[in-house]
Amino acid sequence: GQQLNQSPQSMFIQEGEDVSMNCTSSSIFNTWLWYKQDPGEGPVLLIALYKAGELTSNGRLTAQFGITRKDSFLNISASIPSDVGIYFCAGPPRAGGTSYGKLTFGQGTILTVHP
Amino acid sequence: GAVVSQHPSRVICKSGTSVKIECRSLDFQATTMFWYRQFPKQSLMLMATSNEGSKATYEQGVEKDKFLINHASLTLSTLTVTSAHPEDSSFYICSASGGGSPQHFGDGTRLSIL
Numbered sequence: 627g628q629q630l631n632q633s634p635q636s637m638f639i640q641e642g643e644d645v646s647m648n649c650t651s652s653s654i655f656n657t658w659l660w661y662k663q664d665p666g667e668g669p670v671l672l673i674a675l676y677k678a679g680e681l682t683s684n685g686r687l688t689a690q691f692g693i694t695r696k697d698s699f700l701n702i703s704a705s706i707p708s709d710v711g712i713y714f715c716a717g718p719p720r721a722g723g724t725s726y727g728k729l730t731f732g733q734g735t736i737l738t739v740h741p
Numbered sequence: 742g743a744v745v746s747q748h749p750s751r752v753i754c755k756s757g758t759s760v761k762i763e764c765r766s767l768d769f770q771a772t773t774m775f776w777y778r779q780f781p782k783q784s785l786m787l788m789a790t791s792n793e794g795s796k797a798t799y800e801q802g803v804e805k806d807k808f809l810i811n812h813a814s815l816t817l818s819t820l821t822v823t824s825a826h827p828e829d830s831s832f833y834i835c836s837a838s839g840g841g842s843p844q845h846f847g848d849g850t851r852l853s854i855l
Contacts, residue, residue, distance in 0.1 A: 671844075
């Protein structure tokens with residue numbers, strides 16, 4: 627199946643800094659999803675991207691669907707302590723798959739924000 | 742927004758016990774539910790996909806007799822870990838999708854087998 631490579635694996639930043647993480651694949655994805663998981667909880671959907679080149683914001687979060695359809699990035703501006711958690715990219719693992727079907731997940735980016 | 746409730750949030754039990762975990766979609770009809778397993782600081786590993794009214798589809802390497810899945814209604818799926826042993830200890834998470842919306846996740850169940 628299609629693999630998602632997410633980087634960086636972890637980040638340690640100061641409060642107020644901007645954060646950028648990305649996800650790449652050797653295969654084309656037609657949907658990119660970004661989730662955040664707080665410790666001991668399930669992932670929460672942050673942003674869904676459905677079209678190549680699409681740039682979508684959700685508060686301080688901005689995500690883009692790469693033009694090649696093989697990558698996506700997530701930016702967090704002016705980080706705050708509650709941004710701490712694990713961020714996952716995800717997408718349908720086969721051509722024609724949908725965001726509501728089976729998903730492949732990236733390895734996750736562990737974000738630590740120092741006050 | 743879509744809400745998925747998972748229960749219980751934490752289970753501690755003796756080896757050999759069977760444990761049932763429930764996953765409910767509270768405000769939408771979930772035609773498909775997914776069950777994941779997650780080890781500390783790792784990604785989610787899909788165990789099985791279940792569609793309402795039909796048998797679950799298990800991922801390679803997941804024992805269907807060990808992890809029994811039932812999806813009897815559009816709002817409820819259950820995962821039963823049969824004769825659980827310490828190596829089954831993990832964080833189990835369900836998700837649900839329906840109506841063309843992306844998967845929404847429950848808050849997970851921390852299973853500890855002594």
